[in-house]
Amino acid sequence: MRRAVSPGSYDPVTNGHLDIVTRAADVFDEVIVTVMINKSKKTMFTVDERMEMIRDVTAHLPNVRVDSWHGLLVDYCRANDVKAIVKGLRAISDFDYELQMAQMNHRLSGVETLFMPTNPEYSFLSSSLVKEVATYHGDVAHLLPELVHERLTARLAERA
Template identity: 70%
Template sequence: MRRAVCPGSFDPITNGHLDIIARAAKLYDEVYVAVMINQAKKGLFTVEERIDLIRSVTADYGNVRVESFHGLLVDFCKQRDIPAIVKGLRAVSDFDYELQMAQMNNGLSGVETLFVPTNPAYSFLSSSLVKEVAAWGGDVSHLVPPLVLEALTSKLPKRG
């Protein structure tokens, strides 16, 4: 069985993330979405809320699993016999950082990284940007799934 992982914080998951997950789901028999737990970082959504949102918006894919992880991604991969990491690249600046990570992960465990260019419609998109725009009352409905928009709207304080 061919397995891959799509890691990230997904705070919240965006249409850009979903595009990469959907494309990975076509290439692999089983795709894990690994939600990072970073104790030093306070997210808008709890890890459990992120997992629930991701499970809901990927429910139509029969081969996507969603789990949290803490520590090294290569350990997550080893424990589940996952030989490949799928990462979306938005810009050259992403590549510089992600290449270093890919080389480190490969050196640590032999896990390969597959870089997937982001759909140009999402090349500017990040969870941080979505939260910032939404916090100021901007329309992000075209950037996140409807369920995520609803959750985002209920989490953010009303401005005005």
């Protein structure tokens, strides 16, 4: 079975994330969207909330499952017999960082990293940017799956 992991914080999952996951699901037998836990990172949604949103927006993809992990991604790959990491690249600046990570991951475990260029429609998109714009009441509805936009709007209203 060709299995890949698509790691990220997904706080929240965007249309850009969903594009990469959908395209990876066309290539691999199974794609595991893995919410990476970084306790030093301040997030808007809990790990469970992020996983639930990802499950909801990928429900139409039968070969996608959602998991979480705290620790080295290569340890997750070993524990789950994953041979490939799929990462989306928005810009050359992403490549600089991701190439270093890919080389380290390969050196540590032999796992391969495959880069997918982001759909140009989402080349500027990040969860951080979406949250910042939404915080100041900017329209981000077209950047997120509808359910995620609703959850983001509700969370911002709770915090106001």
